[in-house]
Amino acid sequence: MKTIEKIGRFTIAENRKSLYLRWWNPHAKKTESEKLGGRTLEEARRIAKERIRVVADPSETIRPDSNGDPTFGEVWLAFEQEKRETLGAQRFRLLENRRELYYRPHLWPVRMSRMGPALRSLVKALRDGTTAPRKYSGKKGVPYTPKPLHPNTINDIISSAIEVCALAKNDGVTSHNPPRKPNIAGTTAPTDRDPKGRYVSFEEIGQLIEACRRPHILDLLLLDLGCGGRIGAVVDMRGEYVFSDLGVIDLLGGGIETNKRKPIVPITGPMGRILARLIAEYGEDYLIRSGHSPLALGSRNWTQMIQRLVTRAGIDEDLKPGSTPANWYSIRRTFADWLDERVSDAAISAVMGHFDISKRTRSQLFEAGSPMTDIYKRRKLGPVLEVADVLEREWWPSIQPYTSVDLRSERDRLKPADAGE
Incomplete structure (x- = not known):
């Protein structure tokens, strides 16, 4: 390999028009190398520095x-x-x-x-x-x-x-x-x-939907409205987390367990159509994308994103100085408190991530080859499906009068006249 540039004990080298990162591993007592994906030296240098942060010994600095x-x-x-x-x-x-x-x-x-x-x-x-x-x-x-x-x-x-x-x-x-x-x-x-976001009315939610100009922003907003989840968890959603046969999404997926617990949420309203379209295009990979780039891997600012929607919709124009504005947390707060008088506390906790769902339970529900029958799985998912029923009957229909976007599920869109044909 031809040495292009040295970074400490690391080397960017070229071999057959491809760039590699090479270094001596003192533990394995051998030289190791990894191919760098950059097309230019500048891209390769950036990727190399990120990789060095992972493989370098901390004491080297x-x-x-x-x-x-x-x-x-x-x-x-x-x-x-x-x-x-x-x-x-x-x-x-x-x-x-x-x-x-x-x-x-x-x-x-x-x-x-x-x-x-x-x-x-x-x-x-x-x-x-x-x-x-x-x-x-x-x-x-x-x-x-x-x-x-x-x-x-x-x-x-x-x-x-x-x-x-x-x-x-x-x-x-x-x-x-x-x-x-x-x-x-x-x-x-x-x-x-103080709450991080104020309550939003159904009319204001409809105005936010109407303010979406880009398809991926509309998909993100509608999925967040149906999940009531933290926006970061919705952006991280992958096709492999969606279980259409059970009508749920496991927002944790294969991720790292943290104090930010990620719930199991139902697929309701327009979510089924959106997820089916995204999965058909991107498979089991990240679903929310701008162009073909996953938002989860970019540097998008979610706060700026919702602020632009709020400004465009004009829902904070009459807000008093010092009042808490509308933001992503407004949806989560409104969603949770709206459910409070309609479903059990256990159901709210299940879909909001207020208690931890064990890995064993998740494996029983979602892992391939699980011996649990669909009947038993649905019994385990009872609290989640309880929320799904309320969302289908009241949540989405309450928003529908204020937006031109069709919020009905595929089941509700199938009219009796169509079913007889």
Whole structure:
């Protein structure tokens, strides 16, 4: 292979017009290589750096002359590798965004012995809105001016930084104890926090549907309306998670279990048509796509997406200053509280992910070759199917008068006159 570029002990090499990443594995005592998918050297370099983050030993980033006092940037790789194995894709992407927005500009060159003062300065900057500005914001390339962050968000950012320092101490790469968490005024317990989104009426939901200009946004909104789920879980939906014979979607699929429990939800209203069309096109892969690119693998901002719909629909125009606006959580909150007076608590918990459905139960229901009969499976899915019945009878019909999009299920679209033909 011809060496094109060296990155530490890693090499980008060319062989038969293809680019490879090569490195010496000290544990296996041999040279290993992986083909890079990039068509250009720039693409190959980007892919190589992402791959290096996975296969490199965390201690490689620590300079030999650090004398037990490495910088925050040097110990970050170990933390990132550990979290890569325990966090889902969306949560890990959030961690990467925080790295670029807050840690790299403010903490990267700070040594472990000076992390205490550096964290206090970062808390002040986040609270006052004086963090380093981003280069661009939106399509117009307008410089972005930072705004003060909520104390709970600041607490999350600082807690992750302290966790990095604790991991460095436990791994023996620093002789300094992790810093004490600075005082962050205004943090609240989850039960005392204001709702993240206001309620939305059926008329406003219809206006949001009418505001969708792109097919994939309409698919995403309608599926979220039927799932009442976290938008990240809906975006991560794959064809293999859909079980049309049982009329349900297992939003967990083969994903990583986290504290964000992912429920089993029913297929109701227009969801069946949407899923059948997407599965016919994309099979068992990611279903929600812009063009042919999965939204789950991109860097789309879900908050901006719903904000554009809300603005286009005009449903927040008369909102009082300081009031909570409509967003993705508005749908989840409205969905859950609407169900509260119509189905049992167990049914709501099942479809909202408020309790954990064991892997054993999921295997019995969805794994190929399961000895459970369809009758027994439907008995197990009783709470989910209880919600499905209410959604078909009341939820979708209540939204239908306010939108021109047909929200009926295939069963309801089949009229008696058609059935006799």
